[in-house]
Amino acid sequence: MPTCEDCDHYWRPSELGEGGTCPTCDQALDTTPPKTPWHFKLLILSATIYLGWRAVQGIAWVIHRI
Template sequence: MPWCDDCSKFWNPNSLPPDGTCPTCGRVIGEPPDTHVPWHFWILVAAAVVYLGWRVVQGIEWLLS
């Protein structure tokens, strides 16, 4: 957890601004939080697209029969 010497306070890394500065005094106290999207999220998105695409195909077949 980042510690600010000027404010004498521990900060939660998620409560820091994107640039890693102290919200009270503006001093740099930590590295910016990692904000990239995990790789398994994209697998979930791809699976949802394939599933919904297949359901659309089934729906069109149902309408045509």
């Protein structure tokens, strides 16, 4: 969501002026959506793989206990 730091206001994309400017002070605002950093995706992926592996280990442990 684009924010004008001067006005301290969040604007909906439909409320912005021409070319993505602040309707109050005409300052050009950053309208690009924030991207997920690659290392965050890597963290989620590795956590998913790790938890999946732990789940497999847990199931195997339970099977061997019976």
